[in-house]
Amino acid sequence: MQKKWWHGKTAYQIYPKSFRDTTGSGVGDLRGVIQKLDYLKELGIDIIWLSPCYPSPMADQGYDISDYYAIDPRFGTMEDMETLIAEAKKREMYVLMDLVVNHCSDEHEWFQKALQEPDGKYAKYFYFEDAVDGHAPNNWRSYFGGSVWEPVPGTDKYYLHLFHKKQPDLNWENRELRQKLYQMMRWWLDKGLAGFRIDAIINIKKALPFAKYNYPADRDDGLVAVTRMLKDAVGIGDFLSEMRDQVFKPYDAFTVGEVFNIKESELEHFIGDNGYFSTMFDFRETTFGESPKGWYDSHHITPEEFKRCCYASQRLARHTGFLSNIIENHDEPRGVSRYIPAQDLSETSKKLLSTVSFMLRGLPWIYQGQELGMENLPFASIDEVDDVNTLDEYKVARDAGLSETEALTAVSFFSRDNARTPFQWDDSGSAGFTAGTPWLRVNPNYTRINAKEQKSRKDSLFSYYKALIALRKHPAYADTIVYGAFEPFMEDNENLMAFFRKGDGQTLLVLANYRKESRTLTLPSPYRNVLLNNLGSLVSESDTHVTLKGYQAVVLELAQLQHTEDGQS
Numbered sequence: 262m263q264k265k266w267w268h269g270k271t272a273y274q275i276y277p278k279s280f281r282d283t284t285g286s287g288v289g290d291l292r293g294v295i296q297k298l299d300y301l302k303e304l305g306i307d308i309i310w311l312s313p314c315y316p317s318p319m320a321d322q323g324y325d326i327s328d329y330y331a332i333d334p335r336f337g338t339m340e341d342m343e344t345l346i347a348e349a350k351k352r353e354m355y356v357l358m359d360l361v362v363n364h365c366s367d368e369h370e371w372f373q374k375a376l377q378e379p380d381g382k383y384a385k386y387f388y389f390e391d392a393v394d395g396h397a398p399n400n401w402r403s404y405f406g407g408s409v410w411e412p413v414p415g416t417d418k419y420y421l422h423l424f425h426k427k428q429p430d431l432n433w434e435n436r437e438l439r440q441k442l443y444q445m446m447r448w449w450l451d452k453g454l455a456g457f458r459i460d461a462i463i464n465i466k467k468a469l470p471f472a473k474y475n476y477p478a479d480r481d482d483g484l485v486a487v488t489r490m491l492k493d494a495v496g497i498g499d500f501l502s503e504m505r506d507q508v509f510k511p512y513d514a515f516t517v518g519e520v521f522n523i524k525e526s527e528l529e530h531f532i533g534d535n536g537y538f539s540t541m542f543d544f545r546e547t548t549f550g551e552s553p554k555g556w557y558d559s560h561h562i563t564p565e566e567f568k569r570c571c572y573a574s575q576r577l578a579r580h581t582g583f584l585s586n587i588i589e590n591h592d593e594p595r596g597v598s599r600y601i602p603a604q605d606l607s608e609t610s611k612k613l614l615s616t617v618s619f620m621l622r623g624l625p626w627i628y629q630g631q632e633l634g635m636e637n638l639p640f641a642s643i644d645e646v647d648d649v650n651t652l653d654e655y656k657v658a659r660d661a662g663l664s665e666t667e668a669l670t671a672v673s674f675f676s677r678d679n680a681r682t683p684f685q686w687d688d689s690g691s692a693g694f695t696a697g698t699p700w701l702r703v704n705p706n707y708t709r710i711n712a713k714e715q716k717s718r719k720d721s722l723f724s725y726y727k728a729l730i731a732l733r734k735h736p737a738y739a740d741t742i743v744y745g746a747f748e749p750f751m752e753d754n755e756n757l758m759a760f761f762r763k764g765d766g767q768t769l770l771v772l773a774n775y776r777k778e779s780r781t782l783t784l785p786s787p788y789r790n791v792l793l794n795n796l797g798s799l800v801s802e803s804d805t806h807v808t809l810k811g812y813q814a815v816v817l818e819l820a821q822l823q824h825t826e827d828g829q830s
């Protein structure tokens with residue numbers, strides 16, 4: 262595997278709307294991001310991904326773009342964006358924007374022109390399809406509920422939207438459209454972006470012709486999840502390699518794909534040395550336990566299942582490339598609320614989760630507020646929910662017969678709004694996020710969990726993340742942490758996440774006791790150093806016997822091993 266400049270870095274996702282508001286509008290802005298660059302630098306961040314800040318009607322919080330070449334006035338100006346890129350550069354930080362090109366907004370000029378001339382050139386930028394026997398062309402269900410087909414007013418045609426009806430899908434089969442998109446990407450790279458996070462990209466290839474791909478319904482609504490068609494949509498590689506060769510390669514751009522539903526055998530094509538992308542997010546944990554019926558029927562992952570997911574992904578990618586490791590993002594609940602049993606949630610268990618996530622092989626990511634251990638929001642009523650996806654899942658749960666309270670509880674656990682509440686900067690009103698009224702409710706725990714308090718405390722989660730990042734960059738250990746082989750240790754011990762990272766003449770052992778009871782372990786060879794410890798001390802009976810307290814996590818440097826098999830011996 263070729264070494265790349267970004268392998269040893271640490272990345273951070275900013276959701277601008279909820280990060281920092283400098284105007285009192287209640288909505289975060291780019292000036293707010295600029296203001297907080299030093300905070301991110303202090304933490305140790307190198308790469309920043311900004312969720313969309315282009316002009317948008319906000320049907321899906323900016324993932325519905327009406328102009329690819331501008332900044333939404335809510336977030337600031339193009340000059341602010343240029344300043345942000347320049348200020349980041351000064352600090353040796355890299356900025357990525359969100360590339361949302363599976364669809365745009367129905368208020369984008371292209372779609373407006375398409376509506377005016379449903380047989381014209383711009384209609385071919387989208388999927389405008391004739392009705393079949395007076396009906397929509399097929400029975401696919403949108404990611405946000407309901408049919409993917411919406412009537413084109415004044416015609417007997419329908420247009421396709423895999424997401425919200427205000428997010429019409431762009432037709433990647435159209436060469437002219439692809440060139441327009443590539444041109445736009447180059448324009449941004451010319452501005453000094455390091456690259457992109459690439460949204461929903463697996464959807465750009467459709468199973469065609471549409472009418473041929475009706476499937477048996479998977480719910481009572483007669484529709485089928487649109488992911489079903491992805492299995493029959495072959496040939497996405499043609500588009501992705503074209504985009505790589507015509508845009509990313511010439512700029513040596515860093516790209517991280519939001520990719521679901523690929524065949525594991527195809528990983529090499531996506532993130533191998535000549536992959537379509539530099540890396541892609543590992544969603545094995547976030548998708549584990551999903552039910553075709555909806556969130557209300559989805560399984561809540563256990564620590565042992567979390568471990569199995571991590572290990573499976575590590576094994577899959579080990580000779581191929583670098584996955585991007587996350588515990589949360591703007592589409593997921595807070596990682597600490599999801600992967601730690603509620604009764605065990607504490608700063609110690611949060612540190613354990615951060616240790617395992619950061620010590621796996623791959624590129625570690627922090628989603629804003631994760632470094633403080635921000636938690637899910639206790640929703641008091643469905644009226645507090647803004648997110649289209651959550652509102653749809655609530656309806657699905659109600660239709661399935663759940664009471665209002667049951668449906669709220671079910672969707673609260675998974676809601677995307679959990680991660681979208683304002684960043685908790687301090688314990689003043691609105692958590693220091695805004696001087697106005699925040700667009701989404703602040704989590705009431707901000708007086709306890711906030712950046713100001715954590716920065717001042719040496720044993721805070723924030724300080725621990727700093728130490729994790731510093732360790733990843735430490736000249737004596739970086740090579741092993743970044744490139745060392747991943748190898749499980751005592752894999753069958755339930756709720757123990759233990760693994761080696763084996764480098765050149767160096768062996769690190771990560772031990773994470775993912776339960777509240779303590780346990781004693783025999784190490785395969787004596788430990789020399791404790792590089793990280795989420796509790797003050799480590800009880801060791803000898804240099805090969807350690808006792809981990811509940812939720813204790815340590816990173817040890819071992820004396821060189823004589824043999825490499827699983828260390829039960």
Ligand code: GLC
Binds near residue numbers: 324460591
């Ligand atoms: C991606 C985004 C999500 C958005 C969807 C449609 O999954 O992360 O927020 O709703 O794509 O653009």
